[in-house]
Amino acid sequence: MTAFPEGTILGYPRIGRRRELKKAVEAFWAGRTDLFELEGAAAELRAATRDRLASLGLGRGDSSIPESFSFYDQVLDAAATVGAIPARFEDLRSADGTIGLAAYFTIARGEGDRAPLEMTKWFDSNYHYLVPEIGPDTVFSLSSERLVREVAEAVAAGFVTRPVVVGPVTLLALAKASDDAPDGFDPLSRLDDLVPVYVELLGRLRAAGAEWVQLDEPALVSESLPASTEQLADAAASALSVLGEASGRPSILVAAPYAELGAVFPVLAAAPIEAIAVDLVRGGIPEAAEGLAGKTLVGGVVDGHNIWRGDLAAAFDRLEELRGLGAPVSAGTSTSLLHLPHDVADESRLDPRLVSWLAFADQKVEQIGVLARGLSAGRAAIADELDAASAALSDRLHAPGVRDGAVRGRELTEADFARVASAERKTAQEALGLPVLPLTTIGSFPQTGEIRRARARFTRGEISREDYDEFLRREISSVVALQEELGLDVLVHGEPERNDMVQYFAENLDGFAVTEHGWVQSYGSRATRPSILWGDVSRPAPITVAWSAFAQSLTTAHLKGMLTGPVTILAWSFVRDDQPLAETADQVALALREEIADLEAAGIAVIQVDEPALRELLPLKRADQPAYLDWSVRSFRLATGGAAAATQVHTHLCYSEFGVVIDAIRALDADVTSIEAARSRMEVVADIAEAGFDRGIGPGVYDIHSPRVPTVDEVESLLRRAVEEIPTRHLWVNPDCGLKTRGYDETTASLRNIVEATRRVRAEVGAVV
Numbered sequence: 163m164t165a166f167p168e169g170t171i172l173g174y175p176r177i178g179r180r181r182e183l184k185k186a187v188e189a190f191w192a193g194r195t196d197l198f199e200l201e202g203a204a205a206e207l208r209a210a211t212r213d214r215l216a217s218l219g220l221g222r223g224d225s226s227i228p229e230s231f232s233f234y235d236q237v238l239d240a241a242a243t244v245g246a247i248p249a250r251f252e253d254l255r256s257a258d259g260t261i262g263l264a265a266y267f268t269i270a271r272g273e274g275d276r277a278p279l280e281m282t283k284w285f286d287s288n289y290h291y292l293v294p295e296i297g298p299d300t301v302f303s304l305s306s307e308r309l310v311r312e313v314a315e316a317v318a319a320g321f322v323t324r325p326v327v328v329g330p331v332t333l334l335a336l337a338k339a340s341d342d343a344p345d346g347f348d349p350l351s352r353l354d355d356l357v358p359v360y361v362e363l364l365g366r367l368r369a370a371g372a373e374w375v376q377l378d379e380p381a382l383v384s385e386s387l388p389a390s391t392e393q394l395a396d397a398a399a400s401a402l403s404v405l406g407e408a409s410g411r412p413s414i415l416v417a418a419p420y421a422e423l424g425a426v427f428p429v430l431a432a433a434p435i436e437a438i439a440v441d442l443v444r445g446g447i448p449e450a451a452e453g454l455a456g457k458t459l460v461g462g463v464v465d466g467h468n469i470w471r472g473d474l475a476a477a478f479d480r481l482e483e484l485r486g487l488g489a490p491v492s493a494g495t496s497t498s499l500l501h502l503p504h505d506v507a508d509e510s511r512l513d514p515r516l517v518s519w520l521a522f523a524d525q526k527v528e529q530i531g532v533l534a535r536g537l538s539a540g541r542a543a544i545a546d547e548l549d550a551a552s553a554a555l556s557d558r559l560h561a562p563g564v565r566d567g568a569v570r571g572r573e574l575t576e577a578d579f580a581r582v583a584s585a586e587r588k589t590a591q592e593a594l595g596l597p598v599l600p601l602t603t604i605g606s607f608p609q610t611g612e613i614r615r616a617r618a619r620f621t622r623g624e625i626s627r628e629d630y631d632e633f634l635r636r637e638i639s640s641v642v643a644l645q646e647e648l649g650l651d652v653l654v655h656g657e658p659e660r661n662d663m664v665q666y667f668a669e670n671l672d673g674f675a676v677t678e679h680g681w682v683q684s685y686g687s688r689a690t691r692p693s694i695l696w697g698d699v700s701r702p703a704p705i706t707v708a709w710s711a712f713a714q715s716l717t718t719a720h721l722k723g724m725l726t727g728p729v730t731i732l733a734w735s736f737v738r739d740d741q742p743l744a745e746t747a748d749q750v751a752l753a754l755r756e757e758i759a760d761l762e763a764a765g766i767a768v769i770q771v772d773e774p775a776l777r778e779l780l781p782l783k784r785a786d787q788p789a790y791l792d793w794s795v796r797s798f799r800l801a802t803g804g805a806a807a808a809t810q811v812h813t814h815l816c817y818s819e820f821g822v823v824i825d826a827i828r829a830l831d832a833d834v835t836s837i838e839a840a841r842s843r844m845e846v847v848a849d850i851a852e853a854g855f856d857r858g859i860g861p862g863v864y865d866i867h868s869p870r871v872p873t874v875d876e877v878e879s880l881l882r883r884a885v886e887e888i889p890t891r892h893l894w895v896n897p898d899c900g901l902k903t904r905g906y907d908e909t910t911a912s913l914r915n916i917v918e919a920t921r922r923v924r925a926e927v928g929a930v931v
C-alpha cells in the first residue's frame with residue numbers, strides 16, 4: 163500500500179476555466195459535433211486539469227490528484243457505473259449492456275415523453291444532482307468503465323490519480339424509490355445487492371493503476387435525509403466491511419464532507435479502510451476512536467465552499483490538533499472544489515486589494531501545497547506563507563467598506579421586524595379591488611435572444627446607456643401590453659433589465675463585487691457566476707424603482723414590484739465569512755427595506771420579495787435548523803416590515819417540499835406566497851390546507867421547466883383540486899416560477915389557457931369568497 167499523500171483536494175471544478183465543457187457538451191447536443199469530438203474535448207480538459215494540479219503543487223505520482231471529472235453529474239456517473247438506471251431507459255444500453263455517453267445524456271435530460279431523472283440540490287449547496295430511481299427490481303451490474311478508462315488515461319500520461327466516485331451508501335440514500343416500487347420501499351434496502359458491483363469496480367480501478375480510490379459519502383453527515391443517522395451508520399459499516407475485505411482493491415479513502423460526522427466517525431474509524439476525510443470547516447476535530455491507528459486522517463481545513471483566502475495559520479493549527487488523535491494526518495479541502503471558480507488570477511477587473519483576500523480553486527490547491535509542506539517539514543518551513551495569509555486577513559478586517567459606520571450605526575428595535583396585524587392589512591388591501599382567484603405571474607418574462615444581445619452590446623460599450631434604456635422601455639411596454647391583452651390582474655414589468663435575480667442587485671448595492679470568469683457549475687452544462695459579498699451592504703440609490711414606475715405608468719392595473727430577498731441574495735453569492743450570516747442578511751434586508759419604501763412612494767401597491775433559496779440554506783444538522791430559520795425569517799421581516807398596511811407583500815418560493823419550513827413560511831408574514839405545484843400535480847395543497855395556512859397562496863399551475871403548453875382542461879383540473887382544499891378567498895393563480903427560460907410562443911399560449919381555465923372556475927365559485 164502506498165502511503166496517502168501529505169495533502170490533497172477532494173475534487174476540482176469540471177467545467178473548465180472558460181467553460182470549455184459547457185461549450186463542448188452543448189455543441190454535441192445541438193448536433194454540431196460528434197461523440198468522438200466530444201470525448202476528445204473532455205480528454206483534453208482532464209489532461210489540462212492534471213497538469214494544472216501538478217504545477218500547483220500536487221504530486222504527479224502519489225494519488226494526491228483526484229480524478230473527479232464528470233460530463234454532467236457525479237451522482238448520475240455512479241448510477242450509470244453500477245447500472246442503476248430507470249426501466250424507461252433500459253433500451254438505451256449498448257449491445258454489450260453498457261451505458262454509453264449518448265444514453266447517459268438522455269437519462270440526464272429526458273427525451274420525448276421519457277422524463278429525465280429529477281434534479282435536486284446537493285446538500286446545502288447550489289449544485290444540483292440527478293436523483294437516481296431505484297426499486298426492488300433494479301439490477302446492479304458494472305455498466306460503465308468510464309472511470310476505469312480515465313484512470314488508465316492518467317497513468318498513461320504519467321500520473322497516479324485517485325478516482326473519485328459517489329459511494330454506495332450515498333448513492334442509495336439520495337435515491338428515490340422507482341415508480342414501480344411498492345409503497346414505503348427504501349432504496350437503502352438494496353445495499354447488499356449494490357456493494358458487490360462496487361467491489362468489482364474497485365478491482366478494475368486497481369488493475370488500471372489506481373493505488374487509492376475516494377468514495378464520497380456525504381450522506382453520512384446529513385440529518386435531512388429520509389434515512390436516520392443510525393441507519394446510515396449501519397449501512398456504512400456493512401458496505402465498508404465488504405469493500406474493505408475485497409482482494410485486489412486500491413486503498414480506500416472515505417470522504418464525508420459538508421458537516422460534522424459526529425456519531426458516524428467511530429464507524430468509519432473501525433471500518434477496514436485506509437483513510438477518512440473529515441470536514442473541519444463545518445465540523446470540529448473528531449474524538450479519538452478505536453481503529454484509527456494506521457488510518458490517515460485527511461483534515462478538511464481549507465474551505466471548499468467559499469472563496470476566501472482564510473486563516474491559513476489557524477488551518478495549520480487544526481491539522482496539528484488533528485494529529486493529536488494519533489493517526490497520520492494529511493491536509494485537505496473541506497469539500498470538493500466544485501463549488502468554486504477556477505482561478506482568481508483570471509479576474510483582471512477586481513480591485514487588487516480584494517483579490518489579495520481571495521482564493522478560488524487554484525489558490526486553494528496552492529494552500530494545500532503549503533499546508534502539506536508544513537506537515538512534513540514543520541511549521542517553521544511555511545512561516546512566510548502563514549504570515550502572508552494572516553496579513554491579508556488583517557488587511558481585510560480594516561479595509562474601508564468592510565465595516566461601514568453608517569451601516570453599523572443603525573439602531574433596530576423589535577418593531578422593525580413586524581408589519582401591522584394581518585387583519586388590518588387585509589382590510590386595507592381590499593382597496594386593490596382584486597377579483598376572486600387573482601391572476602399573476604412570478605416576475606420574469608422570456609429573456610429573448612434580442613434581450614441578451616442588447617445587454618451584451620451594452621456591457622461591451624457598443625450601445626449607449628440611453629439606447630439600452632430605450633430598448634428596455636420598449637420591451638417593458640410590450641410585456642405590459644401582452645398581460646393586459648391576456649387579462650391578468652396583477653402585472654409585472656418582466657425583468658428584462660436583469661441578467662440574474664441576484665447579480666442584478668449585487669451590481670447595484672455597495673459591498674458586492676462581480677467577477678468576470680467566476681463561473682460555478684449549477685447543474686449539467688449550466689453555470690452561475692455568484693457575486694462576492696465582501697463588505698457592509700448599503701444601497702447608494704434606488705435600484706428597481708424607475709423600471710417599476712415606468713411599467714406602472716403604462717397601465718391602470720396593479721404593477722407588482724420585484725425584489726430578491728435577503729436569504730436568496732446570500733445563498734447565491736459568495737458571502738463574507740468574518741461575521742454571522744444573520745448580520746449580513748440584516749444589512750441586505752435594510753437596503754431592500756429602503757427600496758420598498760421608494761417603490762411605495764412611486765405608487766407601487768404590490769411588491770414581491772422572492773426567497774427561492776430559503777430552503778436550500780437549511781442546515782443539514784437538525785440542531786442548527788431553528789437558529790437558521792429564525793434569522794432567515796427575521797431578515798425577510800426586516801426587509802418587508804416597513805411596508806404600509808395597504809401594500810400587498812408577496813413572496814415566491816421555488817419548491818413545494820414544505821415539511822420543516824412551513825412554520826417559517828408562515829412566519830415570513832407575507833400577504834401572498836406563490837410556490838411550485840404543477841409538477842407534483844398540486845399534491846402540496848393538501849399540506850397547505852392541513853397546516854391551516856390562512857394567507858394568500860398561489861400554487862403554480864404551469865410547469866415552466868418544460869416547453870409543454872398546458873391545456874385549459876389540465877389547468878382547470880389543477881385549479882379545481884386547489885379549490886377543493888384551500889378557501890377560494892386565499893387562492894391565487896400563477897405559473898410555478900418565472901418565465902425567463904421560456905419562449906414567447908409557449909408562454910403566451912400557456913398564459914392564455916391559464917386565464918381561460920381561471921374564468922371557468924371563477925364562473926363556478928362565483929362570489930363564494
Ligand code: GLN
Nearest residue numbers: 604605606772774900901
Ligand atoms: N422573480 C423571479 C423570476 O420570475 C423569480 C425567479 C425564481 O424564483 N427563481 O424570474
Ligand code: ZN
Nearest residue numbers: 815816899900
Ligand atoms: Zn421560482
